[in-house]
Amino acid sequence: MSYTPMGDLGQQGLFDITRTLLQQPDLTAVSEALLRLVKQSALADRAAIVLWHPGNHRASYYATPVTGKSIAYEDETVLAHGPLRRLLSRPDALQCSYQEFSDTWPQLVTEPLYPAFGRYCLLPLAAEGRIFGGCEFIRNDDRPWTEQEYQRLHVFTQIVAVVTEQIQSRVTNNVDYDMLCHERDNFRILVAITNAVLSRLDMDELVSEVAKEIHHYFRIDAISVVLRSNRKGKLNIYSTHYLDDHHPVHNQSETDEAGTLTERVFKSKEMLLLNLHERDPFAPYERMLFEIWDNKIQTLCLLPLMSGETMLGVLKLAQCDEKVFTTTNLKLLRQIAERISIAVDNALAYQEIHRLKERLVNENLALTEQLNSVESESGEIIGRSNAMYSVLKQVEMVAQSDSTVLLLGETGTGKELIARAIHNRSSRNSRRMVKMNCAAMPAGLLESDLFGHERGAFTGASAQRIGRFELADKSSLFLDEVGDMPLELQPKLLRVLQEQEFERLGSNKLIQTDVRLIAATNRDLKQMVADREFRSDLYYRLNVFPIHLPPLRERPEDIPLLVKAFTTKISRRLGRNIDSIPAETLRALSRMEWPGNVRELENVVERAVLLTHGNVLQLSLPELTTEMLAMPLTATEQAQDGEDEYQLIIRVLKESNGVVAGPRGAAHKLGLKRTTLLSRMKRLGIDKDALA
Template sequence: MSYTPMGDLGQHGLFDITRTLLQQADLAGVSEALTRLAKQSALADRAAIILWQPGNHRARYYASAQPGAPIEYEDETYLAYGPVRRLLSRPDALYCSHDEFSEAWPQLAESGLYDPFAQYCLLPLAAEGRIFGGCEFIRNDARPWTEKEFQRLHTLAQIVAVVTEQIQSRVSNNVDYDLLCHERDNFRILVAITNAVLSRLDIDELVSEVAKEIHHYFCIDAISIVLRSNHKGKLNIYSSHYLDENEPVHDQSVVDEAGTLSERVFKSKEMLLLKLHEGDALAPYERMLFNMWGNQLQTLCLLPLMSGDKMLGVLKLAQCDEKVFNTANLKLLRQIAERVSIALDNALAYQEIHRLKERLVDENLALTEQLNNVDSEFGEIIGRSEAMYSVLKQVEMVAQSDSTVLILGETGTGKELIARAIHNLSGRNGRRMVKMNCAAMPAGLLESDLFGHERGAFTGASAQRIGRFELADKSSLFLDEVGDMPLELQPKLLRVLQEQEFERLGSNKLIQTDVRLIAATNRDLKKMVTDREFRSDLYYRLNVFPIHLPPLRERPDDIPLLVKAFTTKIARRLGRQIDSIPAETLRTLSRMEWPGNVRELENVIERAVLLTRGSVLQLSLPEISIESDTPELAAEKPLDGEDEAQQILRVLKETNGVVAGPKGAAQRLGLKRTTLLSRMKRLGIDKDMLV
């Protein structure tokens, strides 16, 4: 069961809620007030209280259909064997939908007590370790409770448990006014101490606050919390002693557990109340008390601090006046110990989380140094930027499904690496992922490579060939640069995606295949559809789950990690020993635009490793500059009578076929590199033929 500080209740302060509930005359009024508070806090639409009567195995139900219309119901059948019976056997929160509720308790669902609802939550009502009922919260809409809302519901249930216990006691015993005032005061003490301690996450602060409150309300001068140490057989004792009212002494010590009073409580899990004389066999802590208080008779009360069945520690109280530990005070101190247990559980959990967080930071630093120990294209996906974190979350979400994934991104961003990650995280990772680059394959052979062919299907087909779709059966097929697939082949790809069947070239036999397709492209498929360069129906079939892979310039935080990983991997491959990378080098690389993205960065690092003499990476980038030293060239105007193709050919010849960079053809033409390449492809211009 999780808890939250009891002050975290939105606009309703703890005292206002408690006062509102305690002012009710009976439990029907409490349930009506509780419903009103739950609605105001947007926690629930209805609330009710169910009490268990162990003597006759009956259950009583208190609710309010509408203001002024209370509902009280009692039986030993449907309600008694409903959710409250399960709560008694399994004392944790019960949460279910309306369908699950109706399936588990069909007769109760049809009894008329419950109007249609969407979400149901039942939390235990407990006092002194005994569950005596449950607190119901119901939502009419399907919106599930968040973790924070669950914590607030737990807090409300704790208050209702105390209020219910108070009202039951008041009604059943007909207590007089003085006793009511006394209980009210005790409750105020309980609330005050609860508020004071539940927000303390540091053990020292928690002990100091517990000691201050207990000393203030009970005049107890020695207060300690005893915890088991990480060292076997040792106890950590956090103590506060009020020798001086204004300057308490805070102390922390480590003692042997054997022979101590705390050891007895740890074993029995029961409260221990006793008197100690100077001549008794004393453990170090008790001996210190006698020395501190001049060998006076000591009365000690040791209360177990429990979280469920687990012993967290011991609350140890000592005082010379034995009247402090009367029956009424002991009952209240037990309740206080329960609240201190919750606070201690929170503090220990926070302490563990902090320890694990520090350990994670250390492990992350160590793993960063070892990123390239894994044999794969980039070692593994490297990136801690927000952009890459978003990509990896999408990969995690889609991997376990069989949905088609379309990876979009510029050349060199690592689209194949993302495809491999999707495959490795999927249920198909038992078989190897099949991949194919649609741009690297001649159009005439692409169909045969994808779907296979029979012997004699065309000239040169001297043997049967298995296609990629057949090879990828029960696995994943990665089609890289799918935007370069010829138009005439796209309908056949669409068919195999829709029907999961195809025919080899030269055969009319249908072949069934179970393939999960992962496609990738650096082209704007939406614009290609508009330009009728790509089929719209295939585009929508591929675009089921698009993942946009950011270019390297949009995640500069990842560049230092990539540089270190590439340097280690390449240096190992080339037999070089490079121990460090200058910070200025990392800053320089992080400021670059990297039109070729991760692939370009890796090539630059490989060149740097080759040129490095010594153990410190030496970066030499004569052809790359962060800011151009020359003024930006104006876009060239075409010469008289010169069309677009002629102009591009002329500028390419003048730049010796260089497209990108400050002296490249794209700069002179006033175009982006990708725009120029696209136009060259459309016009059939091959720059390699010009050089």
């Protein structure tokens, strides 16, 4: 049987509806009031209450038909074997068109109760786990109810169920006015607790809210929700203890199921009420209760939390005063347990959905890694964005050739991984790729490292050395940060690329080499050529097949995959067991700009892994967000009073006549990289051409 939260109408709205229906003297009047309410809400054109009498298998019908005159109707045949009988055997909401209705119950459409209509809905009336009737809602047109309308129909049905039960009880047992007032108060408690708990999807928050409400209304000091653990034979206990009203103690623990009172309830599926003495054998949780309350006798009430026939868990209540658990309170607590069961079911479903989403991300990550590492061709490249897809397509196009490749992109974008992918997919992959960082080597040693030297070629050259070009024969050479190569060395590099030959330092012997060059830089080589900081002929020789690697801020959809991969890799390296990353953390990380790109992201993840306690990655997002979004201190332009980031960028662009790059451009004034400013302008929807 499905339920729905009642918070959509608001508590005041629920009270107004409840008061209206409770004021009705009988079920016929209730059906009239119900019809007025659903018509006012545009939910239905007709409404009726159908009750089942199990003793004689009769059904009774209360409604205001099309003619406007209220009727109360009973029969033993047609109505009793109509939609209500189906609802009793299959306790799910029923919706159908008039054609489906007439095809299923042809005898019923001949009765005056059901003139032609468009859409029909029957929702169950239930109390204490027992369906005793249904609420009918009919529309004249065949327009299905929206999800929000459907939820409101559920709300009306739940209230009608309580009101109907009260009226029947009053008629059969001659309940006096005081009892009615008490029932009304209990219903208000039930509504308040229902609204409080049904919107909670996190289990810890749910149990805390359950404990707060039960303590408030019943003065019960120890409240727990006990669920079976994923580990066989174990129980998860979410508990709250009110040592005083203002400082509840929340705790989550795991214990063995065997020998516990909870195990008895799981087996019987019935409420368990008992007094527990210190001398009695009891499980660790009950022993803890004695320690908390100085070994006083505990009265325990264990209520099963059921979803249909499925046992979800146990609501465990403990108090030193046994007078709390009166017959009246137990009846209300049973009803409350039914609502808590729905909330627990929702929370467990949410946990399962969250787990499946996490699993899907992991599977997508694994699949991506498999696709990227087919025959070890793409190494450790992680990405499913259009930008990375374009890069990988270019890799595929150029890999089998011997053409020189120039990888362009900011620091930390993964240029070395792309270089490895190109090499691994080429015909040279039988030999390892040789790499060298031109910026990490002092200028005086760079030539020796590239081309090698003979013994005695210079002071300190005590032995012959084979250079990188010689090592990379029949393979690929990856020159990282090629833009930092000194000008005097650039002609020698050009010669090797053109002639495929070179000389070691201190030797005039030509050495032939067959090297495929893959170069990378984070600098603007074209601008460097214009500034005479880089040789134009070498630039054109390198720029045969340029591949631009997008910065991380331009492919935020890849960030969750990268975070997962880094967390797994770093956790394994550090001997940690981190198997979950909060979705909110992934969303927050995806919104950041990451000036340090993938390398910065990996460093942040490594720091988070080091600081994490438990198996859920813990990341200090507020601090990180402030660092990521702050304007650099080098900016010459700062925000004026009341000026936000959007207004600041607009003003500086106008002052710069729309120029972004260059010494007089907006990026320079703001202390930002040109690409960073363009990224922020795109995020904020700023078009510099529209500012003129």
